[in-house]
Amino acid sequence: xxxxxxxxxxFAGTPEFAAASLRALLDGGxxxxxxxxxxxxxxxxxxxxxxxxxxxxxxxxxxAVLQPQRLDASVGESIPRLRxxxxxxxxxxxxxxxxxLDWPEVAAVNVHASxxxxxxxxxxxxxxxxxxxxxxxxxxxxxxxxxxxxxxxSRRATPIATGETAGELHDRLAGLGAALLVETLPGILAxxxxxxxxxxxxxxxxxxxxxxxxxxxxxxxxxxxxxRVRAFNPWPxxxxxxxxxxxxRIWRAAARAGRAAAAPGTVLAAGDDGIEVATAxxxxxxxxxxxxxxxxxxxxxxxxxxxxDGMRFVAAG
Numbered sequence: 001x002x003x004x005x006x007x008x009x010x011f012a013g014t015p016e017f018a019a020a021s022l023r024a025l026l027d028g029g030x031x032x033x034x035x036x037x038x039x040x041x042x043x044x045x046x047x048x049x050x051x052x053x054x055x056x057x058x059x060x061x062x063x064a065v066l067q068p069q070r071l072d073a074s075v076g077e078s079i080p081r082l083r084x085x086x087x088x089x090x091x092x093x094x095x096x097x098x099x100x101l102d103w104p105e106v107a108a109v110n111v112h113a114s115x116x117x118x119x120x121x122x123x124x125x126x127x128x129x130x131x132x133x134x135x136x137x138x139x140x141x142x143x144x145x146x147x148x149x150x151x152x153x154s155r156r157a158t159p160i161a162t163g164e165t166a167g168e169l170h171d172r173l174a175g176l177g178a179a180l181l182v183e184t185l186p187g188i189l190a191x192x193x194x195x196x197x198x199x200x201x202x203x204x205x206x207x208x209x210x211x212x213x214x215x216x217x218x219x220x221x222x223x224x225x226x227x228r229v230r231a232f233n234p235w236p237x238x239x240x241x242x243x244x245x246x247x248x249r250i251w252r253a254a255a256r257a258g259r260a261a262a263a264p265g266t267v268l269a270a271g272d273d274g275i276e277v278a279t280a281x282x283x284x285x286x287x288x289x290x291x292x293x294x295x296x297x298x299x300x301x302x303x304x305x306x307x308x309d310g311m312r313f314v315a316a317g
Contacts, residue, residue, distance in 0.1 A: 003186035004030040010084040010104065011054070012036040017174045018090035019053035021111050024178035025088070032063055034080050038093050039067045071097050079103065085189060088181065089143060101143055106189060108143040111177040113170070114206070115155050116141060117198040120148035121206035125173065126166050129231040131204075132223075135159045136169070138177035140184045142195045149203075151195035154184045163254070165233040211236040217315045218265035222255035222282030229253040237290075240277075243312045251296050252288035265313035274299040277313060 004025070009032050011022050018037075025032060035058040043050040051059070058065050068075045071094055087104040089096065090111040101108045114124035116139040121127075128136040137157035144150040156176055160169060187193030214236040216225055229238040229250050238250040243265075253274075260268050260278035269276045274287040290296045 002029065003189065004028065007031060007086070007189060008033050008082060008084045010034045010036070010079075010087045011058075011089075012087065012092040012096070013054045013090040014038040014052045014093045015091050016053045017113065017170060017177070018092070018111075019057050020174035020178040021088065021090045021181050022054055022057055024182050026057075026061055028182055032058075032061075033082070033084060034064050034066065036066050036068070036092065039069060068094075070094075071100055073099075076100075086185065087143075088185075090177070090181075096143065098145060101145070109153070109181075109185070109188065110141050110143045110148070110150070111181050112139045112141060112148055113173045113177065115139060115157055116148060116152050117200065117203035119204050119206040122208040123206040125170050126209055126231040127204070127206040128160065129164070129166055129169065130227050132227060133160060136173070138173055138180055140177075140180055149198060149200070151197045153188060153193050153195045154180055156180045163230065163252075165230045165252075167234040209236065214238045216240050216250065216313070218277065218313055219280045219315050222279040222284045225279060225284050226253050226255040240286075240313045243314050247292055249290040249296075250286055250288075251290060253284050253286045256283050256285060258283050263312075265315065267308045267311040267313070270299075270303050270308040272300045275303070275308060 009025065009030055011032050013019070013022060014037050022032070035054060037052045037054040040049040040051050042048065055065050066075065066078055076099060084104045085106050087108040089108060096108065112124065114128065115137040119127050135157050137155055139155045140153045142150040142153065158172065158176060184193060214232045216228060216238055229252065232238045233251055240248050240250050260266065260283060262268060262278045264278050264280050266278045267275060268278055268283065274285040277284045277286065286299050288296060288298055289302055291302070
């Protein structure tokens with residue numbers, strides 16, 4: 001990291017995934033002159049305006065922070081006149097215009113949470129779980145105007161663990177991406193690391209996740225439903241609707257083989273191990289859930305106060 005100690009850098013990012021990379025740079029003694037991050041957003045029960053994790057970290061280190069709503073020409077008048085050698089971008093949340101990509105002397109570099117060209121777009125972590133990928137990883141790429149289409153400097157793979165949620169995988173990839181960034185930047189500056197073009201024919205698109213995506217369709221196979229529960233934990237959280245109109249958020253579940261002589265969505269059994277529900281193929285065992293306005297709890301604790309007699313979940317839609 002000594003190679004970065006006197007090299008002017010700029011950073012653009014917003015959530016905790018990005019903060020992990022900024023923290024790794026700062027902990028290693030890198031010089032970060034300017035940070036761009038999203039404007040403060042309402043958060044919590046009181047909907048109080050709250051700084052992004054990247055802004056909070058930047059302010060702790062006395063770094064100048066810019067929070068434009070849009071990256072128009074007026075922002076160019078606010079950024080430091082001294083051009084950085086590199087602009088490091090991680091989960092910023094805004095599309096960078098060409099003038100900003102051209103701002104750094106060497107390159108605009110992105111930390112992306114997939115093994116590009118696999119899963120270009122806004123939700124690579126969730127999509128890797130939804131697709132049943134056995135592994136995923138992080139990529140350090142040169143940014144271009146195309147969505148995650150730039151040539152890749154480095155990649156690092158990691159297996160997706162059995163039962164791993166998007167939140168858990170996010171935290172691991174944040175650390176993995178930060179470490180790979182720190183290792184790769186000196187080579188980019190020295191010109192000893194070559195960026196390889198992506199194979200566009202192998203690219204997959206990861207669209208932005210919507211809250212409605214969390215609704216479970218019991219006419220789908222149990223393995224698919226389990227992946228949806230994992231992919232949407234911690235947001236938007238998978239949701240199951242009963243025939244009586246009740247909504248339950250499903251935080252943890254596991255698929256198991258077997259065919260039930262019952263319609264998909266029928267509760268087959270309930271006990272200390274969870275709530276077993278028939279699907280189109282296999283059985284989904286719900287092990288952690290949340291009632292509206294309640295706290296997340298093991299299914300066994302929820303069953304202590306609720307009966308599943310005659311209970312049936314209905315397909316989303």
